[in-house]
Amino acid sequence: MFLQVTIGCLALLVVGSALEEHPHFCIDTEPLLLSEIDRHVVIPTERDLQCHIKATTLTLKEKASLVDTLCADHGSTTVRRDNHHFLRLRNGELSGRGSQSDICDNNASSVLSWVPYDTVLKYYAPELNPKERLTYIAKATNVEREKTELCHFRHTDLVNAVSDNLFTCVVMIFGDNFYGLEDNINVLVELEPLMHQLRNITYLPWRNVTNSYKMQLGESMLRNAGSEKKPIYGSINYAFVEKIHLNVSSVYQDRHLARLPLLLEHRSSVLQLDENGVGGIDVEEKAYFGRSMDPRSEVKVQVIGQWVDQHRQFSADIYEYYGHGLKRYRQPMSGGQVTFVRIDNTEPVFSAPESNNLVKASLFRDSKASKLKDGSTGNFTEWENTQEDPDDEESGFYGWFVVTSLLVAFVVVLGIYVIIRRQHRKNGQRQQYNLANTNVPAPA
Structure with missing residues (x-):
């Protein structure tokens, strides 16, 4: 069965070639648990070693919490006035950015995922304009407090690779809570279909x-x-x-x-x-x-x-x-x-039936069949065999017999005709002789 446009930074080949998926980009659909994040000894699998960029899709519960936090009225004019951003990825490549209003307008119906902050810093920060003044949506997980919260961090911290003692991710609703790089920071991205x-x-x-x-x-x-x-x-x-x-x-x-x-x-x-x-x-x-x-x-x-x-x-x-x-x-x-x-x-x-074995019942000589078995390499039919055999002496016997019989019959008929003709001449002469003697007088 069964496939093959370059859009932005996407290296997708078409027309005669297969879809080339990013070899170091992977998508996970199961999030890590806090207990798994807290593990200090992790044995990486072969897939983990290959996946330099790993995106983990949001669960339904995370999406509901995201929409509630970003789009609902929590009595804070600051949150409602903010318009934070997220990154868009296609086949593991940076293809653009979206805003908080996009998520609220489509009720987070797109495929949203989390990408670790250090991965975003390494692969996507060099492509961003350092002069922009934006903020990006993220989530911070503190294992000690067993708590995960939505937060936002500054664009300049990302493009300038700010160290952990200066980096802050501000909690969305309660703006006086902060997370640092010592916590587990994941950046919100939207995956685009290929x-x-x-x-x-x-x-x-x-x-x-x-x-x-x-x-x-x-x-x-x-x-x-x-x-x-x-x-x-x-x-x-x-x-x-x-x-x-x-x-x-x-x-x-x-x-x-x-x-x-x-x-x-x-x-x-x-x-x-x-x-x-x-x-x-x-x-x-x-x-x-x-x-x-x-x-x-x-x-x-x-x-x-x-x-x-x-x-x-x-x-x-x-x-x-x-x-x-x-x-x-x-x-x-x-x-x-x-x-x-x-x-x-x-x-x-x-095609026409062919055979190199003519042992089946036939009117022709068996020697011909044996010759076909022993040395003949051509294709023969029985009719061709009777016509092309110069050594078959009996093939002309019937014709000579007919001609000889006709000649004998002709000679016999001719002989009978000659004998009858001669006999007829003798009888005619005898009659003439008897008529001539009728004028002689009878003796006295």
């Missing part, structure tokens, strides 16, 4: 098929080595590239849906399409065939298939994909249109 994923696809009954040219998929040989006529079956494995063209405008009908590259769930895998909705997938299939065959015979088989364009309509669920296996349901869609260019209508083509 792609939209189409899953749970249901194809509608409507389907339009356009037939194209045929091609050879493979060839094989069927052999019947037995002494009886019977059906013989075989199969051929063949491979082709199935091309997919998704009508992108049929997916992005909702103007509120950001236009991102698409992942399509197809053939039990997830296929990456480019920004035009075009992609492909390697497909391996098997074609079965068979026929009834004479004893001790064989036949060559070629399997051909026809290219077809299948135009389909479908409905699906749209998911937002954030990388490293994290996806989130966004909304349903209907009226999608996709065209599959694939091989269909496979069929076998049998």
Whole structure:
């Protein structure tokens, strides 16, 4: 199965290449507990060593507390007047910043996460403008007091890498409480989706098929080595590239849906399409065939298939994909249109039966069959064998017999004719002689 715009700082390759996810960026969906934070001896796993940047998503309880703290009226005009900020990350790269009002407007519906302060200081602070006067939302955890609170720290502390004795993270509601770098500080970030994923696809009954040219998929040989006529079956494995063209405008009908590259769930895998909705997938299939065959015979088989364009309509669920296996349901869609260019209508083509074993019942000499077994490498049929054998003396006997019989019959008929003609002449002369003697007078 189954995928492939550079946006801001995102290094995402499309058109023929797979989605390149940041190799050192990881997303966790389970937060650390206070007891885990307090561990002094931690054995890092292979994944921990690889993940230089680790974002941990907020739980539902944390989101509710965040919205309540930032957006609810707690009787403090200071909090309501403040507009703190957060960082936006896409594929582990800094893509922009958002404000407190953005969270309140969408009720924290985006994917919010925590990133450790030292990670933000190392990877993202150099990209920020030191002259800006902003504050960023964070949370501070004090293990000794077993307490976690929302706070905010200054932009200048981040870009100037202020040391821990000068760094302060001021608690949101009670502005006289402070946390330092000796506490566990995590910065609020928003993760942006990399792609939209189409899953749970249901194809509608409507389907339009356009037939194209045929091609050879493979060839094989069927052999019947037995002494009886019977059906013989075989199969051929063949491979082709199935091309997919998704009508992108049929997916992005909702103007509120950001236009991102698409992942399509197809053939039990997830296929990456480019920004035009075009992609492909390697497909391996098997074609079965068979026929009834004479004893001790064989036949060559070629399997051909026809290219077809299948135009389909479908409905699906749209998911937002954030990388490293994290996806989130966004909304349903209907009226999608996709065209599959694939091989269909496979069929076998049998060549003329060939054999190198002619022991079966025949009117022709067995010596010919043995010669075919011993040394002949060509392809012969029984008719060709009778025509191309110059050493077969009996092949012309019947013709000579007929000619000789005709000649003998002709000679016999001719002899009979001559004998009858001679006999007829003798009888004629005898009659003339008897008539001549009738004038002689009778003796006295």
